[in-house]
Amino acid sequence: MNATAPDRRALKLRDVRRLLEGVIPPAMCSVAADGMPHVNYLSHAEYIDDDHVALTYQFLNRARANVLATGRVALCVEDPITGVSVLLQLRYLRTDTEGPVFERLRAKLAGIAAQTGMEKVFHLRGADVYRVESLRKLDPVHPLPALAPRCDLATGVRRLSEQLGEAPDLSSLLRAFTEGLQRDLRINHAIVWLLDEQRQGLFTLASIGYEQAGSGAELPLAEAGLAGVALRENVPIRIGHMSQMYSYGMSWRAKAEQLGLQAAMADTIPLPGLASPRSQLAVPLRARGRTVGALLVESEHDQFFSYDDEDALTAVGAQLAQGLAALRTAELADEPPAAPAPAAHTPADSAPLRLRHYPRDHSVFINDQYLIKGVAGAILAKLVRDQIASGRDSFSTRELRLAGGDLGLPEVQDNLGVRLLLLERRLAERDFGVRIERTGRGLYRLIASGPLEIMAGE
Incomplete structure (x- = not known):
């Protein structure tokens, strides 16, 4: 075998999806019908799958006219860590103005806008969906070393999955999940929200990393921020720079305070959460074909979570949801009949x-x-x-x-x-x-x- 033979494995979009995040804004080149090129920068791009990517449609400009005229663009994305660049040749397919892809792109755009002070300027008109026709890596002359990952996500997911599989009851399942997030995935702030279908809201089943645990805290779906969007669209939603647009649960409290309705807040459980999160990721919790809640994780650092975290948390979140459903069913099957019980022993001299x-x-x-x-x-x-x-x-x-x-x-x-x-x-x-x-x-x-x-x- 020739030791100097080039690696012939085809480059996949999945291999370079973290370059789409917009830490270095992607450069897009479009061409008018008469062949005149036009280059502009985008806030970021969104990975859909190995064959498709979505770009932000924010402004009515020359690039937009070129895209509609020819349907072809070239996109250059760069890795801020190693200096590697990747050139993508794209074919325009459609523009989404609602749905999962649009919501994912809108969430990230809102975070970038907040980071740059452009919240009143950046407005997503649509998510332009493209088919990736080719991509190739442009290696730098002097590549930089890659940073060590936060943890080995694959190994962490395996360990956490094993612990979830051994849980004998609901309490053990929840404890294994929250402890595993910290120990195996190095995530220190998380909230498990479950859906209350009757009240059309979410309630906190568990949380880690907060001064207030907030078990039982409730939120209307309309106030549930990133978790509410993830649940509604049934896709992971991630922000690398936090935006006030996705801050949850505070607007109605502020209104109550302004109206002097502190008494109305006396019968609410304080919400868990970071006061100033810099990154958030919400994934839907699904069991037996139904979305039953959402997992929200957050960090005090920008760009803390990645596409790999989306994959990892979607997998263990699904196992958590399935475990909740399976253990509840097992308890139903083995429910004992009511049996006589000894009287309660309460100290007579204790305060009532x-x-x-x-x-x-x-x-x-x-x-x-x-x-x-x-x-x-x-x-x-x-x-x-x-x-x-x-x-x-x-x-x-x-x-x-x-x-x-x-x-x-x-x-x-x-x-x-x-x-x-x-x-x-x-x-x-x-x-x-x-x-x-x-x-x-x-x-x-x-x-x-x-x-x-x-x-x-x-």
Whole structure:
């Protein structure tokens, strides 16, 4: 074999997709019908697949007229790390003004605009989709060494996947996922959002890396920023320079403060999140053909996440969603019947725990401090009333499921196990002296540090 033979493996767009990010703006050359060339710079380009790329359509200019006249452009993208350039020959196909490709391109453009102070100038009119007809690498005279990656993503995904596959219950699954993000993928800030179909919003099931864990925090889909777009379009959405356009959940709080409605915010759980994120990536969580939530990861550094992170988090996110569905189904199949239980043992001299339950939205306050609302609040109110009436602290998911209509469990997606897990985590975060302990498959205990009292709010 000739040691000096050139590498004949064809260069694929996937091999160079990180060069499209716009750290160095891509240069586009178009040609008019009379053969006059025109060169201009774009904010960035968007990888679609190995045969297609999308370019920003922002301005009505000469380049746009050339594209519509001839349908051909050349694009030069550069690697800011190694100095390598790649020349792409493209054929224009169509312009998307909505949909996944448009939303991905718009999100990145918004981030770049915010970084450069051009948010009021940059406006995406459409995503021009091109077929890649050829590409070739233009090696620099003195190439620079590539930077070491943050971690070995392939190995990290394998380790995390193995841990998820071994999880015996919902709590273990969630713990394996959040710990694996940090340990194996070197991601320190993340939120797992689940979809509440009845309320058309998202709620936080878990988070890592924040001062406020925020379990149970809720957001309307319209206020959910990048996570909401990823869920709606069912594609990963990534920003390398954070834009206010995709800041989530703060607009309605600001309006409430301006109107003096602080009381309206007293029964909300503070949202987890970085105050000033520089990079964000949201991927939809899908199970059994349905999008059930979104994973949002973020960083305090620009361009922290890449296309490879999109691939990695889409894979482990799908396994998380499938695990949530499978373990919930397994718990349903093995649900034990309700069994007699010993009476609850509460220290007689302990301070009472006073719960107030508002039936209109199932908000629950403990000793006048807000805890949670919705299905999880309805579950807690039922458990407390049952314990006061029967004197026992044990319960089963079967009992709760029989009362599903009163608890507001949705018919289209039985999420009792997830809501119980959410309630368990929220009680642990607030540490009011009430906690839920799992004693077996489908079996739990409600443990209180003092006598329980409950009253209905108006």
